Amino acid sequence: MTSIVIPAHNEGQVIGRLLDALLTGSDPGEVDIVVVCNGCTDDTAQVAALRGPAVRVLESPVPSKHAALRLGDEHARGFPRLYVDADVVLAGPDVRKLTAPLASAPDGGPADGPAVLATAPERELPMDGCAWRVRAYYRVWQQLPSVREGLFGRGVIAVSAAGYARLAALPPLMADDLAASLAFAPHERLVVRTALVRVLPPRTWADLIRRRIRAATSTTQLEQHQREAAGPDGAEQPAPSARTGKADLVALLRARPGLLPAMAVFLAAAVVARRKSRKAVSSQDFGTWLRDESSRQA
Template identity: 70%
Template sequence: MVEGTVRVGRLGHTVPVPSIVIPAHNEERTLGRLLDALLEGSRDEEFDIVVVCNGCTDDTARVAGERGPRVRVVETPVPSKHEALRLGDTHARGFPRIYVDADVVLGAGDVRALTAALDAPGEVLAAAPERELPMTGCSWRVRAYYRVWQRLPAVREGLFGRGVIAMSGEGHARIAALPPLMADDLAASLAFGPAERSVVRTARVVVRPPRTWRDLIRRRVRAATSTAQLEAHQAGHREAGPDASAPAAPPSARTGVSDLKALVRAEPALLPAVVVFLSAALAARRGARKAIKARDFDTWLRDESSRQD
């Protein structure tokens, strides 16, 4: 398969419909449930769905192709999410543009709610759905961690950590110049001011959390590493020259001690869970040191437990 070649699909080039871009790397176990949710209840050619199989060594492309001509499959040998998103953009045909991770579940009605939020009058340029985190099968420490994480202001209000970001044409132009970053969803979220982004309460995405403590720490090490890369990029951008339109301090989604204290004051019963949360944060910080020092922002520590059936 030549890179960028569309394997299946029939949507006409002039149909003004939302485009859904799904980067997928070895996601044969998860991709089918996402595609089935998108296709069920949607009309023919209501959505332009593009799956970009990047560096796959499994049957991801076959799983996508089995869904028929409503899904276009693009293959590339390069195992890179950033390159997959770029390639997906070259094949996508419409706006709003919705980027969806292959391991989440989003339905057709949720896509409609996201596009409606972007089409409505106002300043909103980017939107994301509410999260649903099914905790069945997760260890008690994982459940405790997410009891805290889900209550953090930055997590509630930001577009990151949802596996889905939808953008208008103007919003897409805003992020087009972003460099390759591990924290692509965090960088995209921070590219928009509070009035320009929206968490759409009528849309919902199912994001499966890691089931084990070990897999949670792997995921948090990746988050700590990617956040360090983003902050280094922000610092370099500031050093390159002053920008009168930029804020004095770059936007951040870091959790502070004050955030955790506020949670405990509001809900004292959360204190044991906050201790677990801090333990995870410290373990992630230690685990990320080597990668940050070596500037290794390419190694993707993947959580496999959340991909189990």
């Protein structure tokens, strides 16, 4: 049985659409869905419970995504296992496409052949209603190699039993999806292009900047953790990174010179976000979650 763990903090506006999509096209007993309402002050739990016995709802007073994921793991029943953000939309048939490459042997180990330990779907970013600068930003962002090949920024990751063991060893980090993606070597992870997740982008420039500040802050935290884990000899073997380098942008512009105006917007967002993240980084504040509300509005 495939288990799906959904951490949800005040997601009453959107949790219903995700659960309806997951249950559509799923056979009875095919998926085990666990919604972990962490520190909710809205009707997230009630909305989720309305979806019937196929959805189990847990409530925790702690508003922590990492704690919610671990609580969900304690109650999840099977593998492969999916971790899904409450504000995306993923359909039942796409769950099957994500779990197919994760076939495991009866003992829980990988099947014969190359071991794919983690998968994620292709992302759909509907831009209707988004400000022009937001659309320009994502025209560039979606073309970056690390964004196209990494498992992060999709709101969904599926793992085998062996892949779960890799994730369970990760510390609590803001950039949990980036850390999860980097925990697997390129041959161990797979973006399943035939599976699709709908990720709602921010609609306003201000909300985009809030997301980018959070990304810049959380990436810095991840890099600090990598340096500490590597120890004094870690410089000899650089840790994997998903940061966008100048070479990536130059190569993209050479291939698609028409992106120049959008590139200017992309760089402006990066500069503003990095500058505004300095306060949080300097105070080591890696717990304040700047949330984009515009993507959660009807």
